[in-house]
Amino acid sequence: MNNTGIRRILLSITIALLSGCGKQKESDVETQPEYVEHQQQKTTEESEIENILNMPSIETWADGTVQVEIRNQNEYIAWIRQAKNYNTCIRLVMEMMETDVTVYLDEILKYGNFKYLTIKNGGIVSVKDRIALNLDSMEEILFDRICSINGDLIGELPEYAVIENKQYSLCQIGDEYEVKLFDQSGNVVYSMMYPKQPWIGEVAENVLEIGVSTGSPSRYTFYFDKTSGKSSMVYFNPILIGDRYVGYMENEKLIITDLFQEELNLEIARDFSPAVNPVTNIEMLDSKTLRLHYYRGENFIEAQEDISIQERIKNE
Secondary structure, eight states: OOHHHHHHHHHHHHHHHHTTTTSOOHHHHHTSHHHHHHHHHHHHHHHHHHHHHTOOEEEEOTTSEEEEEOOSHHHHHHHHHHGGGOTTOOEEEEEOTTBOOEEEHHHHTTTOOOSEEEEESSOEEEOSOSTTOOOTTOSEEEEESOSEEOHHHHTTSOTTEEEEOOSEEEEEETTEEEEEEEOTTSOEEEEEEESSOOEEEEEETTEEEEEEEEETTEEEEEEEETTTOOBOOOEESOEEETTTEEEEEETTEEEEEETTSSSOEEEEOOOBOSSSOOEEEEEEEETTEEEEEEEETTTTEEEEEEEEHHHHHHHO
């Protein structure tokens, strides 16, 4: 064989090697024990890293309480993955941070390390595997202001389980906030989505105030009677007077009415200063007398005046 033929053979071998023909098949490599073990270790490490990144805020107390703040579904999953490590804690408090994250009772109680469970301030309570639901070690279960609970699950809860019904829920859904109000039978009587987080508070016996700010000093507020299930009109920048009346500006006049506009409706015209809120405060001196504090005229002169509710009603 001459030199030209030898060079051709060597060139063919080189091309074959460079094209991968001389390599071991990837499918063969993937079945080797060393490769499988490496991939399993890599998956475990990635899972641990993901778990750490999504870890919720966790606090433990000397009395055996562990409190977890859950803000999203990933944080809930991260908590569940290491809940078994808290085997010396007997009380679990899950603060749902006004979110609609779904939590599963069978996962939370899987290891039997808690005797007392509280889920509060949001969350949707459900169950994945009813057969696996372990309530043997439980002594107390409290659901406080949760968003909702799986209807079928309610019938399976023990007698000591308490669903605290404050007749409202506030849950974050995406970038918005959902407010629901319930009557005393648990029926939804009001549901609304808000672009900003509203506030909800009890301002009188069985009366809730629900409000949202649209930027200082603008806010919209309405009131909810938990007994009757009735909602008031929406007030702009209202001033709550005692626990029964409200004052607000409309067409440069001060309107004073009871919360649900059933007893009183007064219009007070004065030389109010040109401001969004010229009335700074309204005091309830007694059951028949109000004291107004406001700014008067273009120069914002402070003024004070007592108004008789009884006389105003008669004049009406």
